[in-house]
Amino acid sequence: MRVPxxxxxxxxxxxxxxxxxxxxxxxxxxxxxxxxxxxxTIPEKTDSRAARLRKGSRGGRPxxxxxxxxxxxxxxxxxxxxxxxSRAVATRYDKRxxxxxxxxxxxxxAIWLRA
Numbered sequence: 001m002r003v004p005x006x007x008x009x010x011x012x013x014x015x016x017x018x019x020x021x022x023x024x025x026x027x028x029x030x031x032x033x034x035x036x037x038x039x040x041t042i043p044e045k046t047d048s049r050a051a052r053l054r055k056g057s058r059g060g061r062p063x064x065x066x067x068x069x070x071x072x073x074x075x076x077x078x079x080x081x082x083x084x085x086s087r088a089v090a091t092r093y094d095k096r097x098x099x100x101x102x103x104x105x106x107x108x109x110a111i112w113l114r115a
Contacts, residue, residue, distance in 0.1 A: 014038060019073035030063060041069040083107050 052059035
């Protein structure tokens, strides 16, 4: 009998909210998130906005967008990019998760001490 490893498979809980960049700004993704009841903060693409405005009243209303939540996403993304400046974190050659956690913690400490 095969024993499932932890960390693999689908998540056991659905997230309360999701923040993504413009690459994920399309109708099917937004509809999927609405159907699952997941709040989302995704900026609208400029060409999608122009197409919606061209349609006039048939184009519908613009999707909701919370700038404060998007700014928090940007802060987290920049922090992850700073962590990736450490080669060991970026390449992830570690075999075990606990060793990688230690590597990421050491990189975070180095960033914190430099600040």
